[in-house]
Every structure is written in C-alpha cells, then in structure tokens.
Amino acid sequence: MPSTNAKPSLQLNAQGQLRHFLNIDGLERSLLEEILDTADSFVSVGEQAVKKVPLLRGKTVANLFFEASTRTRTTFELAAKRLSADVLNININTSAASKGESLKDMLQNLEAMACDMFVVRHANSGAAHFIAKHVCPDIAIINAGDGSNAHPTQAMLDMLTIRREKGGFENRTFAIVGDILHSRVARSEIQALKTLGAAEVRIIGPKTLLPKAPDSLGADKVYYDMKEGLKDVDVVIMLRLQRERMQTALLPSEHEYFRLYGLTNEKLAYAKPDALVMHPGPINRGVEIASEIADGPQSVILKQVSYGISVRMAILSMTMSGQTRPVTAAAPINRAPQ
Amino acid sequence: MPSTNAKPSLQLNAQGQLRHFLNIDGLERSLLEEILDTADSFVSVGEQAVKKVPLLRGKTVANLFFEASTRTRTTFELAAKRLSADVLNININTSAASKGESLKDMLQNLEAMACDMFVVRHANSGAAHFIAKHVCPDIAIINAGDGSNAHPTQAMLDMLTIRREKGGFENRTFAIVGDILHSRVARSEIQALKTLGAAEVRIIGPKTLLPKAPDSLGADKVYYDMKEGLKDVDVVIMLRLQRERMQTALLPSEHEYFRLYGLTNEKLAYAKPDALVMHPGPINRGVEIASEIADGPQSVILKQVSYGISVRMAILSMTMSGQTRPVTAAAPINRAPQ
C-alpha cells in the first residue's frame, strides 16, 4: 500500500468511527453504507423550506483549496452552511505564499484559531493524508481531491446516486470511460464500487489513457472499444477529459476522441435500456459526451450535484463527530463531546 | 415589446405575485406600491439593535455578477444576510469560464445545489430575463442590472426615497440628467415614475447622449439645456457619467461636460427650493455633480443607499414567497410552501 493511501487506523478513531475522510481504500463496506444512510437522511434537508440543521453550529470549517475548483468548494461551503457551521475560504496563493510562510505554519495557525475541519484540495497526491498524519491530527481533514490519487467524496456521491436510482450494487455491471490513468475520480469510484459489492467494474479508454497494468486499480475488465465495453452495463460513468492532457495522451484531436470514446446515442444503445449515465462535471459537451445524452432521460448528472451536498453534509458531520468523541477516557478540554 | 422586456406573466405567478424581478415595464402600480410598502416595513430593521429577521432562514441566495460591482453586490449580500439567508458569491471569471463550462450548465448546477435565488448582473441586455425564461424558471431571478436595459431595484430604491421624502409622485415633476442613451437606470426610473403616477418626467442631456426618438423611453419632455430642463422640478435625478463613454459621445472633456450638464448651485437654483437631488452612485465629484451639492441639504444620496438595503430585502422576500407559493394544486416537493 503506497504511503498516499490512508490506513484505516488513520481515518478512524478508537471506536472505529470516521475522524478523517481521505481515501475509500481500506474502509469497510459497513462504514460506506453508514455514510450513504447518513447522506440519505440529509437529502430531505435540501427539500425543506428551511434547508438548515444545527449539527455543526459554532464549528469552523476552513476550505483550503491549493488547486482552484469553484464547484467542489461551493458544494462544501453549502454543505457546511446547511449544517450551521461557519466557513472560512482561504485563498492559498494570496496568503501563506505571499509572506513566505510555510504550509505547516499556516495550517498550525488555523488550528490555533480553533478551526475544526479542513477541506483540502491539492495538486499533489497524498497532501490531505500528510496533513492528517503529520501536521494537524486533531483537525478533521476531508480530502476534496489530491493529485491523481483520490477524490473520495465524489465517489460517495456517485454511490448515493446509484443506490437511490438503482437500489444497490450487487448483480450490476459498471463501466468507467475515459482518462482512467490520471483520474482520481476513477480510482476512488472503483474502490467504492468493489467495496459495496458491485458485480463487475469495467474500465474503457484508449491505451494511452489506461494504466499499464489495468487491473492495478482493482477493475475487473479492460476495454479499448466503447461498444464492447458498454455491452449490457447498468451504469456508465463518463470521466471529464482534461484538455491539457490531450497532447501527452497522443490523441489526434477532441473530434477524434469524441468519435472513438464520446458517449453518443449509438454507443449508449449497447448498454441496458435503463442504464444510468453519470459524469462528475463540469461536462465538455461534444468532447466526452453528446449534449442530447447529457440532457436526456438516462442522465443523472444534475442529481449527482444535488446528492453531492447531502454526501458532503454526511462526511462533515460524521468526521466532526468522530473527532469530538474522546479517544481516551479523559477528553481534551477543547475537544469535548457535544 | 422587445424580447428583453419581461412580460408580466413571466415575473408573476398564477396568483399575480412577484416570482422574478426583471424589469419595471409591465408591472402594475399596485404591485410597485406593494414593493414600497414592504420595503417601508424593512427600514425599521436597519434601525434596530439586531438588524436581522428570520424570513429567509435556510434559503440560499447566489450572487452571480458577470460584471463587477462591489456596491450593488454588497447591498444584496447585506439584504440577504439581514433576512437570515445564506449567501454565495460566485466569481464568474474564475469558475465556469476557466473550465470551459457553459453558462447554462453552471446555472443548472447551482439549481441542483438547491440555491433558491440568483441575483444577476450582466453586461448583456436580457441576460436575467433569459435565465428566468429558459434556464432556471424555478429559481427566483433578480435583475441587478443588464446591459443598457434595466436596473429595476435601483429604480425602486429611488421610488422609496422619493415617496418617503416627498410623500408621493402625483403633481410632481422629475428631471433625469445625463447619459440617458446608455443608462439602464434611466429606463427603469422613467417606467417606475410613470407607473406610480408622476405628473411629468423630463430627460436632460446632450443630443449625443439622448435616444434618437426621445419619447421612446416614455419620458414626457426632452431638454438639451439644464436651466430650462430643471425649471420648477421637484426632484433632480443625476446619472453617473461612464467615463469610457466620453469618447463615443463626442464630448470634448469632463470639464466641458461639467460646465454644461454638471449640477451646480447656479443650475439647481432653477428647480424648486425644496427639490431633492438624487444620484445612483458612485458619484464623480466635479464631473456630473458639484461636491457642495452632493454633500448639501437637498442631497438624499446616502439615504438612497440606506433605502437600497430595504428595497432589496423587500424584493428578495417577495420573490421568494412568490416562488414557493404553489402554482398548481400539487406543489413540487422541494418548493413546498413555508
């Protein structure tokens, strides 16, 4: 297990409860199901006239985005506010860096300001894990995407969408399509699907965008051809094509990519008639997915966004609860149980 | 009626209540008066020790400013917070555009995150109207200024100021001075004044800054000379001179503009002795208005700012209420009446 994968003991407290959320790998099926059950209970909050619960009132959540992402940051901000937490958006470029402060010093300062949780996005694999282990172990750390390693809240919101739309994972076949090689989303999806009992997980893409040892990620089957790979699947998970990767991937053009791996009605016809179409967003219309499919009846792309709030509310409240539960009999004074 | 003017049916729900606020044009006098009455009731909130009411608790207001405006955004943010709503400030340049996401996709994503209201400012006329009609009809859309088309909340805060300071609109004469041609403020002001019963609305400016068919905007009289135009008026509404328009307007200089159309004591003397002086701000001292008038006893410029919060609280709470009232017998589950 590489050092960028969190050991269960780092993510869990002594009672086996979540205290950081860094990685799907190594978490038990029962814990993933607890996350989905908790998220289910929050779906109704978004449907109420008053979309707010007081669970994290008086807590401070700091969004530490070392890599820009309006969408993910916004969903975490909304999730935290709907739990009544205070939110601090730290623009990393304009703070620490400009005065030459080290990252470690900046994080320990935020800890000293009595922040309770860090939501971390970073271009380097293992960044959130490093912070949880070495810098601020008493702060609940949520990984909002680290390099090409993991994006566990994205995986869990997709699992919630699948469970609510399909009823479950067993006896189901899943296809993940696109740039598997560089995708933190794909890594976390495969781990979550297999842990939750998916019958078969396929990865589909051009050889240049698949890992050299395709089974290294835990997928069951590898396809280079869309029509073969999509045959009779229950769920199609499209990945976003990072345009900046086009050149290194030796892809001739976006047009050519769409012809071969873009999801069209013609290709989707090979999947089961009621197959779900998913995408983590933002979508590149006409590059990895045709507009009529993105907006069509099988697409659950906007539902994924909605469930993303619920899943992040679940992760925030569960890790906060896992941090405040005393690890030993004598709880530290500023981490008292609620 | 051009497509950028909202038809009443788009702004109103089946019960005739406001559900979007896009344009003054086409709204009934009774509805404008209801907005002013509601705003009146919020003026006292700003005077209390606790300037907060729980009307929009648990609602999420997204400020979508495609055109920078600290002042208008700030007043909407304050208005939303004083109604206890959560506020999301979306920096458009750093979000959608950077990942090539379409505007429509970005807005539908915000809708999926259960945002309740969009406050929209855009350089293109008709942008807010387009969003309300074609993109997110179930979100309450507030037009915070679209191109040269409309700025209806600015018009209504001016109406509140006039009603509170002058008692009403009938038997009163109003002059709007400056760059009428490009001014969304002027368009909305004229519509609001005429709807509310103003006896006479004059527009004053150089020919290059007046529309070719001056009565096309609904004004009663057109003047190219300040002293003639200001004679015996009850209210003088100065417009901000957009300096970037100086060249296209063939104006020789700011100094020359001030000499001809800047409001000075000498020119103001032609108006009634108790005439109000108004300006939407930010003011260019010595360009369109002399400092001694901006700070003088007839100026209500800072009162306009104060009443702007009250009017925006009124618009936010009325449109929210108009959206949540069921349009049909079966209310959609996530738009339940409060």
Place this chain on the structure above:
Amino acid sequence: MPSTNAKPSLQLNAQGQLRHFLNIDGLERSLLEEILDTADSFVSVGEQAVKKVPLLRGKTVANLFFEASTRTRTTFELAAKRLSADVLNININTSAASKGESLKDMLQNLEAMACDMFVVRHANSGAAHFIAKHVCPDIAIINAGDGSNAHPTQAMLDMLTIRREKGGFENRTFAIVGDILHSRVARSEIQALKTLGAAEVRIIGPKTLLPKAPDSLGADKVYYDMKEGLKDVDVVIMLRLQRERMQTALLPSEHEYFRLYGLTNEKLAYAKPDALVMHPGPINRGVEIASEIADGPQSVILKQVSYGISVRMAILSMTMSGQTRPVTAAAPINRAPQ
C-alpha cells in the same frame, strides 16, 4: 503628541468606555486590564463545543483591508462570526478605486448601509484615526495596523499571552528584537507594556533598524548586541523581518542578520531559563528565529494566535457597546442600547 495618536477622548465615550480602538497610547491601565479581563472570558468560548455567543447578532462588521493580510483579516473574521455578527470583506482594490470613488464616499456608503464597525488596515499611519475623527465617527473603528504607527490588537493579544503565561507585568523585564524603526507592533507593545507596569522594556537591533532617538518610543534601554540585551529577560518578543526593508537597512544578507540578531539556542541561553519566546507571525524560519526555538518549549507563538481571537472578540464587543451606549440622554434611534 503627533496627530496620528488618538487622544483618549476620541477613543472613549462620555462614560469613559471604549468606542474606537485606534492606539494604545493614552489609554489608562484600568482600561487595558478591562480588555484583558474581557478577553479572558472569551478564551473559554474557543474551548466549547459551540464556539459562538450571540453578543453581536444582527451587527455588521466590515473588514476594510487596504493592505493585504490574510492572517489578521481571518482572525477578525472568526472573532466577529463567533460573536454572531455578519461579516463583510471589502476588497478595496476592486471596489472604490476601479470606479474612481473617493475613500470618504465609499466609507459613508458603508455607513449608510448600516454597517456597525470597520476593521481597518492601511499602509498610511493615522488612517484609522482619520476615519474615526473625520469620516464616520458613529461607526466603531478598529485599527488593524496603520503604517508604522500602531497595531494595538496585536499588542493586546501579546499582553493577554504574557498575563496568562507569566501572571503579570511588574518586576518583569521584556526585550523586543528586530526592526524596531519600522514596526507598528513594537510601538504598540512598548506602550502597552509600560502602561501595564512592566519593570523594564528593552529594544534590541542593528543601529539601522533602531530609531535615531531610541528612547522616543518609551523603551527603557537600547542594545545593539543580542547577548547583552537578552541577559536575564523574562520575555523575548521577536519581530518579523520585512524582507523588502533589507536593502534600505544596509543589511548585507539574511544570513548575516540571522547570525547577529536571529534567535538561537545560544543567544536565548542568556535570558532567564523560563523566558517566553513570542513572535507576531508569520515567522521567517532561519531569518529572525531558529526553527527549534519556534517549535520549542519556550515558544508561545501558537498561543498568541489563539488568544488573538479572544482579544479581538473583546475589542469588537467592547467598542460596539461603547458606541451604542447613549452619549446624551436622548439616544439616536438607530444606535439604541441593546
């Protein structure tokens, strides 16, 4: 007394209570002790599960940072939110300046929006004082650092740290080390220490970074040599070296500065064995302080950060209270006592 130093009467209301917080100079010892007592009572708020008190609910605090400072702004934002206030972060560069609005107009607009407090950081000495005296006297103004003049909340959080760690100021010797000449922190520290009864305050630094008349700041002794200056002191307050000042200070290099004035174990050994090491942050490791000291047992640098929240909560609540208390028998309607 230069005009940049607030006279007590400007900072206090008729009852002698704090209504602005601009400067330490001229405040009585009893008032500084009241600030520390109030801050002490807020320390426990940061240790509770719900780190929030409703003291400033419905109040609006505007952070006006004309000079970037993520850390100070963040601590004020957290302090205000933990008092339940609404916080407005005004980015000065993108607002007033871009439309050519004068600073005075911008501030009066914020006042008209019913903001209650301004937290002001400005590169010019006397900026906060000027706003309190000439622009918005009815808004509580907190000086968050003005030029090289004063940084009174930094001084008070250091006083709270010293009082909590050392029990008091009398019979204690203090050393402030570094760029005394340009440091608003040093000025405010010396005033606070002397007012609170410190037995001896020393300043230490190269001649180029000390004022020409060293006693002009109120310090008791001046040293150019670290080992002499640190001898038997109880508290060492290191200042941050502004790297942009290196050239004007004729310092040969950071390395040379560290050799002469950087705090190392060897130099610290001259102080008392239980001497505290303090630094306002962010620290330059290896420039003004060795890493093993910053992270060592005598360092209270992170405690300063924690107490900074408590002190700012105290200042915000005390000045707000001092503003809302009626100055005359008839309180103005929008400044009613709570």
